[in-house]
Amino acid sequence: MSGGLLIREGGTADLGEAMVTMVEGFPATFGEAWTLPQLEGAFSLPGVTLLLARMDDQPAGFALIRTVLDEAELLLLAVRPGQRRRGIARSLLTAVFGAAVTLKATHLHLEVRDGNPARILYESAGLGEVGRRRAYYRGNDGSVHDAITLSRRLDS
Numbered sequence: 009m010s011g012g013l014l015i016r017e018g019g020t021a022d023l024g025e026a027m028v029t030m031v032e033g034f035p036a037t038f039g040e041a042w043t044l045p046q047l048e049g050a051f052s053l054p055g056v057t058l059l060l061a062r063m064d065d066q067p068a069g070f071a072l073i074r075t076v077l078d079e080a081e082l083l084l085l086a087v088r089p090g091q092r093r094r095g096i097a098r099s100l101l102t103a104v105f106g107a108a109v110t111l112k113a114t115h116l117h118l119e120v121r122d123g124n125p126a127r128i129l130y131e132s133a134g135l136g137e138v139g140r141r142r143a144y145y146r147g148n149d150g151s152v153h154d155a156i157t158l159s160r161r162l163d164s
């Protein structure tokens with residue numbers, strides 16, 4: 009058994025492992041977590057890649073990307089609450105860039121809720137704001153937030 013952080017590409021058999029983080033990782037307020045059938049549906053599409061992070065052989069987080077021609081989109085990124093602020097998301101993001109380049113993407117983009125601290129991570133990784141959808145997210149707590157589109161060019 010290997011310790012430390014391990015990131016690998018996952019297959020259909022690993023969707024259950026991703027769901028461990030999905031269930032724990034997203035705040036219930038905004039209904040951002042996908043169900044297993046939603047994840048299975050997305051994963052069955054061409055160009056969709058799952059990256060799984062394990063810390064000390066335990067599920068720690070995942071990223072899901074979709075690549076179409078030269079455009080990659082980060083669909084989901086999450087780390088289990090007990091594993092946060094250890095650089096796991098940053099490592100997953102580095103792996104996302106690598107996977108997207110391998111698939112010949114030249115740009116990566118994603119959408120993030122305004123106010124989500126994930127934006128700090130994304131901007132430190134070179135993603136910049138390219139668009140904003142006003143009042144796109146409405147939480148079950150009554151809060152309203154813009155959706156911000158971030159993008160960066162990928163080095164090949």
Ligand SMILES: CC(C)(COP(=O)(O)OP(=O)(O)OC[C@H]1O[C@@H](n2cnc3c(N)ncnc32)[C@H](O)[C@@H]1OP(=O)(O)O)[C@@H](O)C(=O)NCCC(=O)NCCS
Binds near residue numbers: 095096121
């Ligand atoms: C956002 C998320 C993926 C970050 O995961 P993580 O493994 O804790 O992130 P990292 O440890 O790699 O953080 C890297 C840097 O990002 C920034 N960052 C991450 N989380 C932050 C937070 N809660 N507040 C402020 N900055 C934060 C920091 O600059 C951090 O570096 P530092 O710890 O040296 O200060 C995690 O909090 C999560 O799963 N959130 C819920 C799901 C979600 O919102 N995903 C993004 C959807 S677009």
